[in-house]
Amino acid sequence: MPEVNAYKPKIVAFCCNWCSYAGADLAGTNRLNYPADVKIIRVPCSCRVNPMFILRAFQRGADGVILCGCHPGDCHYTTGNYYARRRMTLLFSMLDYLGIEKERTRVEWVSAAEGAKFAATMNDFVSTVAALGENKRLEDLRCKE
Amino acid sequence: MQKIGVFVCWCGSNIAATVDVQAVSDTLAKEPGVVYATNYQYMCSESGQNLIKDAIKQYGLTGVVICSCSPRMHEATFRKAVASVGLNPYMLEVANIREQCSWIHKDKALATEKAITLGRAAIAKVQLNAPLQAGESPVVKRALVIGGGIAGIQTALDIAEAGFEVDIVEKQPTIGGKMAQIDKTFPTLDCAACILTPKMVECSQNDKVHIYSYSEVTSVKGFVGNFTVSIKKKARYVAENKCTGCGECTTKCPMKNVPNEFNLGLDNRRAIYIPFAQAVPKVATIDPNYCNMLKNGKCGLCAKVCTAGAIDYKQQDQVIEERYGAIVVATGYNPIKLDKFEEFDYSLSKDVVTSLELERLMNAAGPTGGTLLRPSDGTHPHTIVFVQCVGSRDTSGCGKPYCSKICCMYTAKHAMLIREKYPDTEVYVFYIDVRTPGKNFDEFYRRAVEQYGVHYIKGMVGKVAPRADGKIMVQASDLLANEQLHIEADMVVLAAAIEPDKSARPLATMLTASMDTNDFFTEAHPKLRPVESPTAGIFLSGVCQGPKDIPETVSQASAAAAKVIGLLVTAKLTTNPCVAHCNELMCNGCSSCERVCPYGAITYVEKEFRMPDRTTQLRRVASVNPAVCQGCGACTVACPSGAMDLNGFSNSQIMAEVDAICQK
Numbered sequence: 151m152p153e154v155n156a157y158k159p160k161i162v163a164f165c166c167n168w169c170s171y172a173g174a175d176l177a178g179t180n181r182l183n184y185p186a187d188v189k190i191i192r193v194p195c196s197c198r199v200n201p202m203f204i205l206r207a208f209q210r211g212a213d214g215v216i217l218c219g220c221h222p223g224d225c226h227y228t229t230g231n232y233y234a235r236r237r238m239t240l241l242f243s244m245l246d247y248l249g250i251e252k253e254r255t256r257v258e259w260v261s262a263a264e265g266a267k268f269a270a271t272m273n274d275f276v277s278t279v280a281a282l283g284e285n286k287r288l289e290d291l292r293c294k295e
Numbered sequence: 296m297q298k299i300g301v302f303v304c305w306c307g308s309n310i311a312a313t314v315d316v317q318a319v320s321d322t323l324a325k326e327p328g329v330v331y332a333t334n335y336q337y338m339c340s341e342s343g344q345n346l347i348k349d350a351i352k353q354y355g356l357t358g359v360v361i362c363s364c365s366p367r368m369h370e371a372t373f374r375k376a377v378a379s380v381g382l383n384p385y386m387l388e389v390a391n392i393r394e395q396c397s398w399i400h401k402d403k404a405l406a407t408e409k410a411i412t413l414g415r416a417a418i419a420k421v422q423l424n425a426p427l428q429a430g431e432s433p434v435v436k437r438a439l440v441i442g443g444g445i446a447g448i449q450t451a452l453d454i455a456e457a458g459f460e461v462d463i464v465e466k467q468p469t470i471g472g473k474m475a476q477i478d479k480t481f482p483t484l485d486c487a488a489c490i491l492t493p494k495m496v497e498c499s500q501n502d503k504v505h506i507y508s509y510s511e512v513t514s515v516k517g518f519v520g521n522f523t524v525s526i527k528k529k530a531r532y533v534a535e536n537k538c539t540g541c542g543e544c545t546t547k548c549p550m551k552n553v554p555n556e557f558n559l560g561l562d563n564r565r566a567i568y569i570p571f572a573q574a575v576p577k578v579a580t581i582d583p584n585y586c587n588m589l590k591n592g593k594c595g596l597c598a599k600v601c602t603a604g605a606i607d608y609k610q611q612d613q614v615i616e617e618r619y620g621a622i623v624v625a626t627g628y629n630p631i632k633l634d635k636f637e638e639f640d641y642s643l644s645k646d647v648v649t650s651l652e653l654e655r656l657m658n659a660a661g662p663t664g665g666t667l668l669r670p671s672d673g674t675h676p677h678t679i680v681f682v683q684c685v686g687s688r689d690t691s692g693c694g695k696p697y698c699s700k701i702c703c704m705y706t707a708k709h710a711m712l713i714r715e716k717y718p719d720t721e722v723y724v725f726y727i728d729v730r731t732p733g734k735n736f737d738e739f740y741r742r743a744v745e746q747y748g749v750h751y752i753k754g755m756v757g758k759v760a761p762r763a764d765g766k767i768m769v770q771a772s773d774l775l776a777n778e779q780l781h782i783e784a785d786m787v788v789l790a791a792a793i794e795p796d797k798s799a800r801p802l803a804t805m806l807t808a809s810m811d812t813n814d815f816f817t818e819a820h821p822k823l824r825p826v827e828s829p830t831a832g833i834f835l836s837g838v839c840q841g842p843k844d845i846p847e848t849v850s851q852a853s854a855a856a857a858k859v860i861g862l863l864v865t866a867k868l869t870t871n872p873c874v875a876h877c878n879e880l881m882c883n884g885c886s887s888c889e890r891v892c893p894y895g896a897i898t899y900v901e902k903e904f905r906m907p908d909r910t911t912q913l914r915r916v917a918s919v920n921p922a923v924c925q926g927c928g929a930c931t932v933a934c935p936s937g938a939m940d941l942n943g944f945s946n947s948q949i950m951a952e953v954d955a956i957c958q959k
Contacts, residue, residue, distance in 0.1 A: 162956055167367075168829060169809060175365045178394030186405040189412055189956040190395055192366070194873065194944055197891075198928030206950050210957035226807045226830065227927035228893045237932065262829065263811030269399070 159213035159279045161188045163272070164203070166196045168226035169261045170218030176265030177272075184272035188216075195219070196257075197230035201241040204255070208245070208288040214254045214279035218268070221259040231259070249287040253278050297358040297386075297422050300331040300350045301414065304338035304363035306393055313397040315407040319362060323414045328422055330354050339369050344376040351380050358386045358421040362414045364393040368820075383426035385872065385943060390417035412956055419951035427872035427942050432922055434520040434868055435620040438859050439464065441512055441802065442625035444472020445845060446837025446852045448494050450623050453856030455503035459863050462505045462617065463498065464512055464526055466798065469574035470495055472627055476557065476651060478658040480845055481708040482739035488573060488660070495575040508576055511798070513614065515622070515805040518925060519832030520868045522619045530610040532581035532589065533567075537605035540577030544597035544606070545569055553585045555662075558655045561670060562662035567597045571660060579605075621859045622806065624816055624828070625836040625852070626799045630791035631686045635693040639685065639789055644761040645671040647787045650702070653709055667713065669786055672765060676785035679713060680769045681706050681724040682756045686792035688727065695792045697813060700842035702790035703730045707743040709788065714747040723750045723782060725771055733844070752780070759787050799839055808833045816840050826855040834858050873943030874924035875931060877917045880904070881938035884915035888930035888939050896923035897930060 165171040171192050177184070193199055196219025204215045217238060219231040235257060242255045256275055260268045303320045305311035316334040324332035331354045337343050338361060350356060359382065361373050366389035374384035392410040400406040438454050440447045443465030454461040463470060474480075475495075477487040498504045507526055514525040548565035555564040557571055566585035569577060579597075587594040588608055598606040630649055633641040641647050646669050648656065659665035669676050683702055686694030703726070710722045729751065731737045743749045756771040769782040795814040803810045808828040809817045816835050819827040826835050836855040837848045862868075877888075879902060889897040900918045903911045917939070919930075928941045940946055 160957055162953060171365075172367060172809075172829070175367060175391075175394040178365070178396075178398040181398050183399055183401070186396070186400045186402070186409040189409065189416070190391070191416070191949060191952050191956070192391075193928070193949065194941070195927040195929070197932060198941065198944055198949075200932045200946060200949075202946070203949055203953055207953045207957055210954055212953075212957050220809070223804050224807075224809060226809070227925060227929070228807055229891075230893070230927045230929055233891060233929050233932070261811065262809050262817050 157280060159187050161214045161276055162207045162212050163188050163190045164193050164199045164217045165190050166219045167192055167194050169220035172262035173260040173264045173268040177269040180265050182265055182269035184269045185276045187276055188272045195227050195230035196234035208250060209290045210293050211289045213285045216256045216275050218258050218260045221261055251282055253282055297328050298330045298356050299328045299358040299360060299418055299421055300356040301329055301360045302338055302347055303334035305336045310393050310397040313400060313403055313406045314392060314410045318407050319410050319414060322411050326418050338363050339372055347376055348380045351382050358424060360388050360417045360421055362390040362392045365391045385427040386424050388417040388421045390414045416952040416955040419955040420948045423948045423951055429869040429872045430921055431867040432520055432870050434865055435618045436863050437619050438621045439524055439619040440623045440625055442627055443470030444627045445474040446848045447625035448498055449849050449852035450836045450856045451504050452497060453853050454859050455501050457860040460503050462507060464507045464510050466511050468509045468580040469570045470506060476654055478654045481704045482735045492573040499575045520620050522622055524617055524619055526615045528613040530612050532608055532610045533579045534605045534607050535578050537603045538578040539603050542569055543600050544579055547596055547600045550585050553582060558662050559652045561655055621832050621862050623834045623836050623855050624839050626796045626839045628793040628838040629796055631794050633791055639759045640761060646767055647759060649789050649791045650705055653788050678721045678784045679786045680782055680784040681788045683726040683790045685789040699792045701844045704736055706790050707740045710749040711743045711747050714749060723752060725752050725754055725756050793842055795839055806833050826851055826858055871926055873926045874921045875919045875939055875941050877919055878938045879916045881936045882916040883936055887933045887935060888917055891929040891933045894923050894925055896920045
């Protein structure tokens with residue numbers, strides 16, 4: 151029996167305009183389901199994602215943050231996703247140290263043709279985060295109304 | 296504070312069926328800054344656009360949020376609409392509530408809630424939008440076509456006809472591609488060479504078309520209208536301007552046992568060779584892997600017989616740099632390797648051939664002079680079995696998941712031609728489905744069955760086993776009769792799946808053009824922009840985009856040419872104003888941004904700043920060249936002082952979106 155007040159995680163997904171955002175659109179065009187908890191923010195490239203944005207999301211009560219970009223070697227801007235990969239490796243290990251479990255953060259490469267992969271990734275990520283429960287770390291209670 | 300208008304689109308029932316559009320517009324109307332909110336059946340329609348325009352005028356809107364389909368779909372449409380009534384087009388944001396909401400969710404309450412959140416994020420972003428002015432950049436009036444098959448040839452000729460210079464880069468010593476190897480073409484059965492070679496000759500005679508044969512693209516820099524491309528002309532050890540193509544050298548060269556790739560290794564060529572009689576350019580090429588002179592410094596016979604003095608053993612690879620306004624990819628395909636398909640014994644028996652090999656065996660210019668003979672013993676085959684879908688529609692991992700599209704038709708063609716020429720030969724075709732959509736295609740296939748008596752059997756071939764006496768045992772199942780068949784065949788022809796050329800993947804990386812999981816180039820829109828890559832200035836022609844036959848390839852080639860011509864006639868292109876900019880007051884000139892910029896768009900300038908104590912100070916600060924910046928935003932994150940920001944995707948805008956999404 152489905153729970154009436156089932157826990158709904160807050161998931162922020164940063165998607166690069168050229169691959170992953172298009173991949174998300176393709177998932178939509180193909181009517182591939184994934185939970186409504188995922189909200190996508192469009193950025194030109196995965197390298198546009200400042201670690202600050204991710205900290206901000208956790209500060210404001212996000213339960214998980216995922217960054218999607220073009221496959222390594224396929225970046226529209228040639229090298230952007232390599233920068234993103236390095237930056238996120240550092241950031242995520244720092245977040246892990248601060249008590250935000252590694253499972254709450256993820257980098258995934260999704261091309262414009264991988265609608266199915268996008269939906270599968272989101273389904274998997276949401277269920278992983280949902281299993282961890284609400285994120286209490288870093289959340290700034292002063293931001294709550 | 297902005298005065299924001301929110302426009303929620305129903306998209307017929309596409310959005311309205313899963314999202315309560317009225318609730319969305321009612322809720323968003325209460326957001327801070329929103330002075331007007333409405334919903335309408337089709338926002339992209341003329342009346343929908345008028346609704347937006349009227350509201351901008353009536354309410355003096357300074358920002359617009361459209362909740363509709365993906366911005367990749369209609370952002371440009373709506374930007375144009377708001378610009379027509381004087382609002383800066385970059386004061387508009389699109390909340391994607393179709394592809395990323397209504398189409399993927401079934402629960403109306405959840406979808407409506409999500410649509411509201413996405414709308415809120417867009418409103419929060421638009422609050423911080425600033426008017427942006429697009430710049431202008433010139434267009435180099437020259438096009439590059441990569442690949443010299445029928446797709447590349449047709450594109451190049453069409454571009455040249457419009458009066459623009461066009462270069463073809465072909466990695467083989469001659470243009471012509473796969474079509475040059477084909478014997479006859481379906482469904483008219485006219486000979487491929489007869490319709491292709493005049494076009495090849497036209498390429499060499501048209502002064503607007505320049506052919507770089509035996510050449511490869513090694514690097515691509517720049518952006519639409521202004522690409523700089525390096526082309527490596529591989530050393531062919533023959534001076535192109537001196538060689539007359541007489542072919543004397545190719546008959547005198549003592550290295551006789553070089554597999555002839557044009558005939559797919561079914562016969563041999565010499566170390567110095569001209570791929571085929573109608574090659575363009577008709578210039579000999581020395582194969583450095585086999586030439587004795589190049590390997591050991593012993594021989595030099597070709598230089599002795601060449602009356603034109605064209606042989607140059609000291610020739611080096613040469614790299615040419617050229618600028619182009621547009622690039623067309625026409626890299627084509629290859630049949631897949633069949634070594635994974637052990638059941639067909641392709642590598643064990645010479646008489647198990649691929650369809651492309653059969654083309655050469657039936658071609659008058661092929662190894663057998665057009666007489667169909669078994670490659671193993673040169674005898675005439677009396678029973679031939681065709682196997683379709685070898686590696687096509689194969690999800691087992693050995694082959695390709697897609698349909699190669701051309702195999703049904705060429706197999707019908709082969710079967711028909713064999714029955715026509717050798718009525719004593721029995722022809723069996725094993726198929727999963729026969730797919731013959733296309734003008735006059737099904738009629739063609741029916742002729743093969745009804746008029747020529749080709750045995751079409753629905754079923755799979757389980758095993759092909761060569762016997763000691765030269766016969767090939769084919770074990771197959773007939774699905775309609777529900778029985779096992781054992782056929783004693785003389786030849787087996789495999790319709791191997793086609794795959795994109797191996798050069799396509801590294802090329803896509805150079806062009807920053809996207810590819811799908813099968814290495815076919817992705818088009819900007821699968822239906823509405825089928826010949827453009829999502830990367831501006833890159834166009835697609837032929838099989839590099841997906842399997843297609845010759846008529847389709849030619850139409851796509853001409854379509855790509857039309858798009859290229861449309862680009863090249865443009866005097867100036869408007870550039871994307873979403874570029875990085877530097878807050879000079881915060882910049883400390885550390886060079887972090889310069890190091891990560893993939894385009895070299897950032898330079899440093901010495902600037903005088905007035906200090907609070909009224910003295911002036913000279914400081915080194917970053918300066919972004921907006922014509923070169925592509926707006927990736929790598930620098931904005933690298934900047935330790937936060938001086939770098941990106942127009943249209945600023946730090947504060949993205950943070951505002953994050954806040955809006957995480958609210959409540």
